[in-house]
Amino acid sequence: MDPLSQLLAHPHAEGAFTLLMSMRAPWAVRVEDESALTVVIVTSGGGRLEAGGVGHELATGDVALVRGPLPYRVSDAAGSATLAIIEPGQRCVTPDGAPLDLALAHGLRHWGNDPDGPDTMIVASYADVGSVGRFVTDVLPDAAVLPAGALDPALVAHLAREIARDDLGQSVVLDRLVDVVTIESIRTWTAAHPPARPTWVGGVGDPAVSAALRAMHAEPERAWTLAALARRAAVSRATLAARFTDLVGTPPLRYLTSWRLALARDLLVDRSLTLDAVAGRVGYSSGFALSTAFTRAFGVSPAAYRRRLAEGPRRVGAEPG
Incomplete structure:
Protein backbone atom coordinates (compact mmCIF):
# COMPACT_ATOMS: atom_id res chain seq x y z
CA MET A 1 0.00 0.00 0.00
CA ASP A 2 1.08 3.58 -0.64
CA PRO A 3 1.40 6.05 2.26
CA LEU A 4 -2.14 7.36 1.81
CA SER A 5 -3.53 3.81 1.91
CA GLN A 6 -1.39 3.07 4.97
CA LEU A 7 -2.47 6.25 6.74
CA LEU A 8 -5.50 4.68 8.40
CA ALA A 9 -4.13 1.13 8.56
CA HIS A 10 -1.96 1.88 11.59
CA PRO A 11 -3.47 0.45 14.79
CA HIS A 12 -3.54 3.84 16.49
CA ALA A 13 -5.42 5.41 13.57
CA GLU A 14 -8.44 3.15 13.98
CA GLY A 15 -11.59 4.80 15.27
CA ALA A 16 -11.31 8.57 14.99
CA PHE A 17 -12.91 10.48 17.87
CA THR A 18 -15.94 12.00 16.12
CA LEU A 19 -18.66 14.37 17.29
CA LEU A 20 -21.02 17.10 16.14
CA MET A 21 -20.21 20.48 17.67
CA SER A 22 -23.08 23.00 17.86
CA MET A 23 -22.32 26.54 18.98
CA ARG A 24 -23.96 29.93 19.37
CA ALA A 25 -21.88 33.12 19.18
CA PRO A 26 -19.78 34.27 20.80
CA TRP A 27 -17.70 31.13 21.14
CA ALA A 28 -14.14 29.87 20.84
CA VAL A 29 -12.50 26.52 21.55
CA ARG A 30 -8.76 25.98 21.87
CA VAL A 31 -7.76 22.43 20.94
CA GLU A 32 -4.63 21.09 22.64
CA ASP A 33 -5.38 17.35 22.26
CA GLU A 34 -2.14 16.69 20.30
CA SER A 35 -4.05 14.66 17.71
CA ALA A 36 -2.02 13.82 14.62
CA LEU A 37 -4.79 14.78 12.19
CA THR A 38 -8.22 16.36 12.57
CA VAL A 39 -10.97 16.81 10.00
CA VAL A 40 -13.43 19.67 10.49
CA ILE A 41 -16.57 19.83 8.34
CA VAL A 42 -18.83 22.89 8.61
CA THR A 43 -22.40 21.62 8.32
CA SER A 44 -24.18 24.92 9.03
CA GLY A 45 -23.28 28.50 9.80
CA GLY A 46 -19.57 29.16 9.81
CA GLY A 47 -16.57 29.95 11.92
CA ARG A 48 -12.89 30.72 12.01
CA LEU A 49 -9.95 28.31 12.23
CA GLU A 50 -6.54 29.46 13.44
CA ALA A 51 -3.59 27.10 13.07
CA GLY A 52 0.10 27.73 12.68
CA GLY A 53 -0.40 31.48 13.08
CA VAL A 54 -2.76 31.68 10.09
CA GLY A 55 -6.51 32.37 10.24
CA HIS A 56 -9.04 30.76 7.89
CA GLU A 57 -12.67 31.84 7.57
CA LEU A 58 -14.95 28.80 7.26
CA ALA A 59 -18.38 28.69 5.65
CA THR A 60 -21.05 26.00 5.35
CA GLY A 61 -19.71 23.04 3.39
CA ASP A 62 -16.03 23.84 3.89
CA VAL A 63 -13.74 21.03 5.01
CA ALA A 64 -10.50 21.63 6.92
CA LEU A 65 -7.62 19.24 7.59
CA VAL A 66 -5.64 20.26 10.67
CA ARG A 67 -2.21 18.71 11.09
CA GLY A 68 -1.08 18.08 14.65
CA PRO A 69 0.27 17.94 17.20
CA LEU A 70 0.39 21.73 17.69
CA PRO A 71 -2.68 23.50 19.17
CA TYR A 72 -5.30 25.22 17.03
CA ARG A 73 -8.37 27.36 17.67
CA VAL A 74 -11.89 27.35 16.25
CA SER A 75 -14.30 30.20 16.93
CA ASP A 76 -17.10 32.29 15.52
CA ALA A 77 -14.75 35.28 15.14
CA ALA A 78 -11.18 36.31 15.84
CA GLY A 79 -11.88 38.26 19.04
CA SER A 80 -14.17 35.80 20.82
CA ALA A 81 -13.11 34.64 24.27
CA THR A 82 -12.12 31.00 24.74
CA LEU A 83 -14.86 29.09 26.56
CA ALA A 84 -13.31 25.61 26.43
CA ILE A 85 -9.94 23.91 26.04
CA ILE A 86 -9.69 20.37 24.69
CA GLU A 87 -6.79 18.51 26.29
CA PRO A 88 -5.17 15.16 25.41
CA GLY A 89 -7.62 12.30 25.77
CA GLN A 90 -10.42 14.66 24.65
CA ARG A 91 -10.78 16.03 28.19
CA CYS A 92 -12.69 19.32 28.11
CA VAL A 93 -11.98 22.09 30.65
CA THR A 94 -12.54 25.80 31.11
CA PRO A 95 -9.57 28.16 30.65
CA ASP A 96 -8.99 27.95 34.43
CA GLY A 97 -9.08 24.13 34.44
CA ALA A 98 -12.61 23.31 35.63
CA PRO A 99 -14.19 20.22 33.97
CA LEU A 100 -16.65 20.94 31.17
CA ASP A 101 -17.29 17.50 29.66
CA LEU A 102 -20.78 17.03 31.10
CA ALA A 103 -21.84 20.68 30.95
CA LEU A 104 -21.42 20.85 27.17
CA ALA A 105 -22.57 17.32 26.30
CA HIS A 106 -25.93 16.99 24.56
CA GLY A 107 -26.36 13.27 24.05
CA LEU A 108 -24.71 10.87 21.65
CA ARG A 109 -21.71 12.44 19.84
CA HIS A 110 -23.14 15.93 20.34
CA TRP A 111 -21.27 18.72 22.12
CA GLY A 112 -21.33 22.50 22.33
CA ASN A 113 -22.56 25.58 24.16
CA ASP A 114 -26.04 25.31 22.58
CA PRO A 115 -27.62 22.11 21.24
CA ASP A 116 -29.58 24.24 18.75
CA GLY A 117 -26.75 26.61 17.91
CA PRO A 118 -26.54 27.83 14.29
CA ASP A 119 -22.81 27.08 13.90
CA THR A 120 -22.35 23.32 13.57
CA MET A 121 -19.29 21.31 12.65
CA ILE A 122 -18.40 17.64 12.48
CA VAL A 123 -15.01 17.18 14.13
CA ALA A 124 -13.07 13.92 13.73
CA SER A 125 -9.65 13.53 15.35
CA TYR A 126 -7.07 10.78 14.82
CA ALA A 127 -4.89 10.58 17.92
CA ASP A 128 -2.06 8.92 15.98
CA VAL A 129 -1.49 7.96 12.36
CA GLY A 130 1.75 6.06 12.81
CA SER A 131 5.10 6.65 11.20
CA VAL A 132 3.89 5.81 7.69
CA GLY A 133 0.94 8.14 8.15
CA ARG A 134 3.42 10.95 8.72
CA PHE A 135 4.56 10.51 5.11
CA VAL A 136 1.10 11.89 4.31
CA THR A 137 0.55 14.45 7.07
CA ASP A 138 4.00 15.94 6.51
CA VAL A 139 2.98 17.10 3.02
CA LEU A 140 0.03 19.03 4.45
CA PRO A 141 0.18 22.59 5.81
CA ASP A 142 -0.86 23.28 9.39
CA ALA A 143 -4.40 23.71 8.07
CA ALA A 144 -5.66 22.79 4.61
CA VAL A 145 -9.10 24.21 3.80
CA LEU A 146 -11.24 22.79 1.00
CA PRO A 147 -14.11 25.00 -0.19
CA ALA A 148 -17.70 23.80 -0.19
CA GLY A 149 -18.30 21.40 -3.07
CA ALA A 150 -14.71 20.19 -3.27
CA LEU A 151 -15.88 16.88 -1.82
CA ASP A 152 -18.94 14.97 -2.96
CA PRO A 153 -21.82 16.70 -1.10
CA ALA A 154 -23.66 13.37 -0.88
CA LEU A 155 -20.74 11.85 1.06
CA VAL A 156 -20.65 14.74 3.53
CA ALA A 157 -24.45 14.62 3.90
CA HIS A 158 -24.30 10.87 4.57
CA LEU A 159 -21.75 11.40 7.33
CA ALA A 160 -23.88 14.18 8.84
CA ARG A 161 -26.89 11.85 8.97
CA GLU A 162 -24.98 8.92 10.42
CA ILE A 163 -23.36 10.84 13.25
CA ALA A 164 -26.70 11.18 15.04
CA ARG A 165 -27.78 7.55 14.61
CA ASP A 166 -27.27 4.69 17.05
CA ASP A 167 -28.08 1.57 15.05
CA LEU A 168 -26.33 -1.79 15.13
CA GLY A 169 -22.74 -1.49 13.95
CA GLN A 170 -23.02 2.30 14.05
CA SER A 171 -19.49 2.93 15.30
CA VAL A 172 -18.03 0.89 12.44
CA VAL A 173 -20.16 2.66 9.83
CA LEU A 174 -19.20 6.05 11.23
CA ASP A 175 -15.51 5.15 11.37
CA ARG A 176 -15.52 4.05 7.73
CA LEU A 177 -17.33 7.17 6.55
CA VAL A 178 -14.90 9.41 8.43
CA ASP A 179 -11.99 7.46 6.90
CA VAL A 180 -13.38 7.96 3.38
CA VAL A 181 -13.92 11.68 3.97
CA THR A 182 -10.38 11.98 5.30
CA ILE A 183 -8.81 10.18 2.34
CA GLU A 184 -10.90 12.11 -0.18
CA SER A 185 -9.97 15.39 1.50
CA ILE A 186 -6.24 14.62 1.36
CA ARG A 187 -6.52 13.46 -2.26
CA THR A 188 -8.36 16.61 -3.27
CA TRP A 189 -5.95 18.90 -1.44
CA THR A 190 -2.76 17.33 -2.79
CA ALA A 191 -4.13 17.28 -6.35
CA ALA A 192 -4.84 21.01 -6.21
CA HIS A 193 -1.73 22.00 -4.24
CA PRO A 194 1.48 20.37 -5.49
CA PRO A 195 4.05 20.28 -2.67
CA ALA A 196 6.46 23.20 -2.55
CA ARG A 197 9.36 20.83 -1.85
CA PRO A 198 10.14 17.39 -3.29
CA THR A 199 8.16 14.56 -1.65
Whole structure:
Protein backbone atom coordinates (compact mmCIF):
# COMPACT_ATOMS: atom_id res chain seq x y z
CA MET A 1 0.00 0.00 0.00
CA ASP A 2 1.08 3.58 -0.64
CA PRO A 3 1.40 6.05 2.26
CA LEU A 4 -2.14 7.36 1.81
CA SER A 5 -3.53 3.81 1.91
CA GLN A 6 -1.39 3.07 4.97
CA LEU A 7 -2.47 6.25 6.74
CA LEU A 8 -5.50 4.68 8.40
CA ALA A 9 -4.13 1.13 8.56
CA HIS A 10 -1.96 1.88 11.59
CA PRO A 11 -3.47 0.45 14.79
CA HIS A 12 -3.54 3.84 16.49
CA ALA A 13 -5.42 5.41 13.57
CA GLU A 14 -8.44 3.15 13.98
CA GLY A 15 -11.59 4.80 15.27
CA ALA A 16 -11.31 8.57 14.99
CA PHE A 17 -12.91 10.48 17.87
CA THR A 18 -15.94 12.00 16.12
CA LEU A 19 -18.66 14.37 17.29
CA LEU A 20 -21.02 17.10 16.14
CA MET A 21 -20.21 20.48 17.67
CA SER A 22 -23.08 23.00 17.86
CA MET A 23 -22.32 26.54 18.98
CA ARG A 24 -23.96 29.93 19.37
CA ALA A 25 -21.88 33.12 19.18
CA PRO A 26 -19.78 34.27 20.80
CA TRP A 27 -17.70 31.13 21.14
CA ALA A 28 -14.14 29.87 20.84
CA VAL A 29 -12.50 26.52 21.55
CA ARG A 30 -8.76 25.98 21.87
CA VAL A 31 -7.76 22.43 20.94
CA GLU A 32 -4.63 21.09 22.64
CA ASP A 33 -5.38 17.35 22.26
CA GLU A 34 -2.14 16.69 20.30
CA SER A 35 -4.05 14.66 17.71
CA ALA A 36 -2.02 13.82 14.62
CA LEU A 37 -4.79 14.78 12.19
CA THR A 38 -8.22 16.36 12.57
CA VAL A 39 -10.97 16.81 10.00
CA VAL A 40 -13.43 19.67 10.49
CA ILE A 41 -16.57 19.83 8.34
CA VAL A 42 -18.83 22.89 8.61
CA THR A 43 -22.40 21.62 8.32
CA SER A 44 -24.18 24.92 9.03
CA GLY A 45 -23.28 28.50 9.80
CA GLY A 46 -19.57 29.16 9.81
CA GLY A 47 -16.57 29.95 11.92
CA ARG A 48 -12.89 30.72 12.01
CA LEU A 49 -9.95 28.31 12.23
CA GLU A 50 -6.54 29.46 13.44
CA ALA A 51 -3.59 27.10 13.07
CA GLY A 52 0.10 27.73 12.68
CA GLY A 53 -0.40 31.48 13.08
CA VAL A 54 -2.76 31.68 10.09
CA GLY A 55 -6.51 32.37 10.24
CA HIS A 56 -9.04 30.76 7.89
CA GLU A 57 -12.67 31.84 7.57
CA LEU A 58 -14.95 28.80 7.26
CA ALA A 59 -18.38 28.69 5.65
CA THR A 60 -21.05 26.00 5.35
CA GLY A 61 -19.71 23.04 3.39
CA ASP A 62 -16.03 23.84 3.89
CA VAL A 63 -13.74 21.03 5.01
CA ALA A 64 -10.50 21.63 6.92
CA LEU A 65 -7.62 19.24 7.59
CA VAL A 66 -5.64 20.26 10.67
CA ARG A 67 -2.21 18.71 11.09
CA GLY A 68 -1.08 18.08 14.65
CA PRO A 69 0.27 17.94 17.20
CA LEU A 70 0.39 21.73 17.69
CA PRO A 71 -2.68 23.50 19.17
CA TYR A 72 -5.30 25.22 17.03
CA ARG A 73 -8.37 27.36 17.67
CA VAL A 74 -11.89 27.35 16.25
CA SER A 75 -14.30 30.20 16.93
CA ASP A 76 -17.10 32.29 15.52
CA ALA A 77 -14.75 35.28 15.14
CA ALA A 78 -11.18 36.31 15.84
CA GLY A 79 -11.88 38.26 19.04
CA SER A 80 -14.17 35.80 20.82
CA ALA A 81 -13.11 34.64 24.27
CA THR A 82 -12.12 31.00 24.74
CA LEU A 83 -14.86 29.09 26.56
CA ALA A 84 -13.31 25.61 26.43
CA ILE A 85 -9.94 23.91 26.04
CA ILE A 86 -9.69 20.37 24.69
CA GLU A 87 -6.79 18.51 26.29
CA PRO A 88 -5.17 15.16 25.41
CA GLY A 89 -7.62 12.30 25.77
CA GLN A 90 -10.42 14.66 24.65
CA ARG A 91 -10.78 16.03 28.19
CA CYS A 92 -12.69 19.32 28.11
CA VAL A 93 -11.98 22.09 30.65
CA THR A 94 -12.54 25.80 31.11
CA PRO A 95 -9.57 28.16 30.65
CA ASP A 96 -8.99 27.95 34.43
CA GLY A 97 -9.08 24.13 34.44
CA ALA A 98 -12.61 23.31 35.63
CA PRO A 99 -14.19 20.22 33.97
CA LEU A 100 -16.65 20.94 31.17
CA ASP A 101 -17.29 17.50 29.66
CA LEU A 102 -20.78 17.03 31.10
CA ALA A 103 -21.84 20.68 30.95
CA LEU A 104 -21.42 20.85 27.17
CA ALA A 105 -22.57 17.32 26.30
CA HIS A 106 -25.93 16.99 24.56
CA GLY A 107 -26.36 13.27 24.05
CA LEU A 108 -24.71 10.87 21.65
CA ARG A 109 -21.71 12.44 19.84
CA HIS A 110 -23.14 15.93 20.34
CA TRP A 111 -21.27 18.72 22.12
CA GLY A 112 -21.33 22.50 22.33
CA ASN A 113 -22.56 25.58 24.16
CA ASP A 114 -26.04 25.31 22.58
CA PRO A 115 -27.62 22.11 21.24
CA ASP A 116 -29.58 24.24 18.75
CA GLY A 117 -26.75 26.61 17.91
CA PRO A 118 -26.54 27.83 14.29
CA ASP A 119 -22.81 27.08 13.90
CA THR A 120 -22.35 23.32 13.57
CA MET A 121 -19.29 21.31 12.65
CA ILE A 122 -18.40 17.64 12.48
CA VAL A 123 -15.01 17.18 14.13
CA ALA A 124 -13.07 13.92 13.73
CA SER A 125 -9.65 13.53 15.35
CA TYR A 126 -7.07 10.78 14.82
CA ALA A 127 -4.89 10.58 17.92
CA ASP A 128 -2.06 8.92 15.98
CA VAL A 129 -1.49 7.96 12.36
CA GLY A 130 1.75 6.06 12.81
CA SER A 131 5.10 6.65 11.20
CA VAL A 132 3.89 5.81 7.69
CA GLY A 133 0.94 8.14 8.15
CA ARG A 134 3.42 10.95 8.72
CA PHE A 135 4.56 10.51 5.11
CA VAL A 136 1.10 11.89 4.31
CA THR A 137 0.55 14.45 7.07
CA ASP A 138 4.00 15.94 6.51
CA VAL A 139 2.98 17.10 3.02
CA LEU A 140 0.03 19.03 4.45
CA PRO A 141 0.18 22.59 5.81
CA ASP A 142 -0.86 23.28 9.39
CA ALA A 143 -4.40 23.71 8.07
CA ALA A 144 -5.66 22.79 4.61
CA VAL A 145 -9.10 24.21 3.80
CA LEU A 146 -11.24 22.79 1.00
CA PRO A 147 -14.11 25.00 -0.19
CA ALA A 148 -17.70 23.80 -0.19
CA GLY A 149 -18.30 21.40 -3.07
CA ALA A 150 -14.71 20.19 -3.27
CA LEU A 151 -15.88 16.88 -1.82
CA ASP A 152 -18.94 14.97 -2.96
CA PRO A 153 -21.82 16.70 -1.10
CA ALA A 154 -23.66 13.37 -0.88
CA LEU A 155 -20.74 11.85 1.06
CA VAL A 156 -20.65 14.74 3.53
CA ALA A 157 -24.45 14.62 3.90
CA HIS A 158 -24.30 10.87 4.57
CA LEU A 159 -21.75 11.40 7.33
CA ALA A 160 -23.88 14.18 8.84
CA ARG A 161 -26.89 11.85 8.97
CA GLU A 162 -24.98 8.92 10.42
CA ILE A 163 -23.36 10.84 13.25
CA ALA A 164 -26.70 11.18 15.04
CA ARG A 165 -27.78 7.55 14.61
CA ASP A 166 -27.27 4.69 17.05
CA ASP A 167 -28.08 1.57 15.05
CA LEU A 168 -26.33 -1.79 15.13
CA GLY A 169 -22.74 -1.49 13.95
CA GLN A 170 -23.02 2.30 14.05
CA SER A 171 -19.49 2.93 15.30
CA VAL A 172 -18.03 0.89 12.44
CA VAL A 173 -20.16 2.66 9.83
CA LEU A 174 -19.20 6.05 11.23
CA ASP A 175 -15.51 5.15 11.37
CA ARG A 176 -15.52 4.05 7.73
CA LEU A 177 -17.33 7.17 6.55
CA VAL A 178 -14.90 9.41 8.43
CA ASP A 179 -11.99 7.46 6.90
CA VAL A 180 -13.38 7.96 3.38
CA VAL A 181 -13.92 11.68 3.97
CA THR A 182 -10.38 11.98 5.30
CA ILE A 183 -8.81 10.18 2.34
CA GLU A 184 -10.90 12.11 -0.18
CA SER A 185 -9.97 15.39 1.50
CA ILE A 186 -6.24 14.62 1.36
CA ARG A 187 -6.52 13.46 -2.26
CA THR A 188 -8.36 16.61 -3.27
CA TRP A 189 -5.95 18.90 -1.44
CA THR A 190 -2.76 17.33 -2.79
CA ALA A 191 -4.13 17.28 -6.35
CA ALA A 192 -4.84 21.01 -6.21
CA HIS A 193 -1.73 22.00 -4.24
CA PRO A 194 1.48 20.37 -5.49
CA PRO A 195 4.05 20.28 -2.67
CA ALA A 196 6.46 23.20 -2.55
CA ARG A 197 9.36 20.83 -1.85
CA PRO A 198 10.14 17.39 -3.29
CA THR A 199 8.16 14.56 -1.65
CA TRP A 200 6.78 11.18 -2.67
CA VAL A 201 3.60 12.98 -3.78
CA GLY A 202 5.62 14.83 -6.42
CA GLY A 203 6.72 11.53 -7.94
CA VAL A 204 3.21 10.18 -8.43
CA GLY A 205 2.69 12.17 -11.63
CA ASP A 206 5.81 10.80 -13.34
CA PRO A 207 5.19 7.36 -14.91
CA ALA A 208 8.65 5.99 -14.20
CA VAL A 209 8.94 7.35 -10.66
CA SER A 210 5.37 6.33 -9.89
CA ALA A 211 6.10 2.77 -11.02
CA ALA A 212 9.14 2.60 -8.74
CA LEU A 213 7.17 4.01 -5.81
CA ARG A 214 4.36 1.51 -6.33
CA ALA A 215 6.87 -1.34 -6.39
CA MET A 216 8.54 -0.27 -3.14
CA HIS A 217 5.26 0.46 -1.38
CA ALA A 218 3.68 -2.83 -2.44
CA GLU A 219 6.66 -5.10 -1.78
CA PRO A 220 8.96 -3.59 0.85
CA GLU A 221 10.17 -7.08 1.74
CA ARG A 222 11.66 -7.63 -1.72
CA ALA A 223 15.41 -7.23 -2.21
CA TRP A 224 15.11 -4.23 -4.48
CA THR A 225 18.11 -2.87 -6.34
CA LEU A 226 18.25 0.23 -8.50
CA ALA A 227 18.47 -2.03 -11.56
CA ALA A 228 15.34 -3.97 -10.53
CA LEU A 229 13.41 -0.77 -9.90
CA ALA A 230 14.54 0.65 -13.24
CA ARG A 231 13.30 -2.48 -15.01
CA ARG A 232 9.93 -2.10 -13.28
CA ALA A 233 9.85 1.55 -14.37
CA ALA A 234 11.00 0.71 -17.93
CA VAL A 235 13.81 3.28 -17.89
CA SER A 236 17.55 3.18 -17.38
CA ARG A 237 19.07 3.25 -13.91
CA ALA A 238 20.51 6.72 -14.51
CA THR A 239 17.17 8.08 -15.71
CA LEU A 240 15.27 6.64 -12.75
CA ALA A 241 17.84 7.88 -10.23
CA ALA A 242 17.79 11.39 -11.68
CA ARG A 243 14.01 11.69 -11.98
CA PHE A 244 13.35 10.12 -8.61
CA THR A 245 15.84 12.33 -6.76
CA ASP A 246 14.54 15.46 -8.50
CA LEU A 247 10.85 14.79 -7.75
CA VAL A 248 10.95 12.91 -4.45
CA GLY A 249 13.98 14.64 -2.97
CA THR A 250 16.01 11.55 -2.18
CA PRO A 251 17.56 8.68 -4.21
CA PRO A 252 15.37 5.59 -4.71
CA LEU A 253 17.18 3.24 -2.33
CA ARG A 254 17.42 5.87 0.38
CA TYR A 255 13.68 6.40 0.08
CA LEU A 256 13.22 2.63 0.29
CA THR A 257 15.16 2.56 3.56
CA SER A 258 13.00 5.35 5.02
CA TRP A 259 9.84 3.53 3.94
CA ARG A 260 10.98 0.23 5.43
CA LEU A 261 11.96 1.78 8.75
CA ALA A 262 8.66 3.67 8.98
CA LEU A 263 6.81 0.41 8.40
CA ALA A 264 8.98 -1.26 11.03
CA ARG A 265 8.16 1.41 13.61
CA ASP A 266 4.46 0.83 13.04
CA LEU A 267 4.80 -2.95 13.15
CA LEU A 268 6.66 -2.74 16.44
CA VAL A 269 3.40 -1.61 18.02
CA ASP A 270 2.21 -5.22 17.66
CA ARG A 271 4.05 -7.01 20.44
CA SER A 272 2.98 -10.41 19.09
CA LEU A 273 5.48 -9.94 16.26
CA THR A 274 9.08 -10.93 16.96
CA LEU A 275 11.84 -8.66 15.74
CA ASP A 276 12.77 -11.27 13.13
CA ALA A 277 9.15 -11.29 11.91
CA VAL A 278 9.12 -7.52 11.60
CA ALA A 279 12.45 -7.62 9.79
CA GLY A 280 11.14 -10.15 7.27
CA ARG A 281 8.12 -8.01 6.47
CA VAL A 282 10.17 -4.92 5.71
CA GLY A 283 13.04 -6.38 3.74
CA TYR A 284 15.76 -7.05 6.31
CA SER A 285 17.49 -10.42 6.49
CA SER A 286 17.28 -10.67 10.28
CA GLY A 287 16.25 -8.89 13.43
CA PHE A 288 19.89 -8.00 13.99
CA ALA A 289 20.10 -6.30 10.57
CA LEU A 290 16.92 -4.35 11.26
CA SER A 291 18.11 -3.38 14.72
CA THR A 292 21.36 -2.02 13.31
CA ALA A 293 19.57 0.10 10.68
CA PHE A 294 16.86 1.23 13.12
CA THR A 295 19.38 2.30 15.77
CA ARG A 296 21.51 4.12 13.20
CA ALA A 297 18.48 6.05 11.92
CA PHE A 298 16.74 6.87 15.20
CA GLY A 299 19.35 6.58 17.91
CA VAL A 300 17.34 3.95 19.80
CA SER A 301 17.05 0.19 19.33
CA PRO A 302 13.76 -1.49 18.36
CA ALA A 303 13.66 -3.16 21.79
CA ALA A 304 14.07 0.15 23.60
CA TYR A 305 11.47 1.75 21.32
CA ARG A 306 9.01 -1.01 22.19
CA ARG A 307 9.62 -0.48 25.88
CA ARG A 308 8.85 3.21 25.51
CA LEU A 309 5.61 2.39 23.72
CA ALA A 310 4.65 0.07 26.57
CA GLU A 311 5.32 2.78 29.16
CA GLY A 312 2.43 4.89 27.90
CA PRO A 313 1.20 7.13 25.08
CA ARG A 314 3.89 9.04 23.31
CA ARG A 315 3.38 12.53 21.97
CA VAL A 316 1.94 12.36 18.47
CA GLY A 317 4.62 12.96 15.87
CA ALA A 318 7.49 12.28 18.22
CA GLU A 319 10.55 10.50 16.92
CA PRO A 320 11.48 7.20 18.57
CA GLY A 321 14.52 8.69 20.28
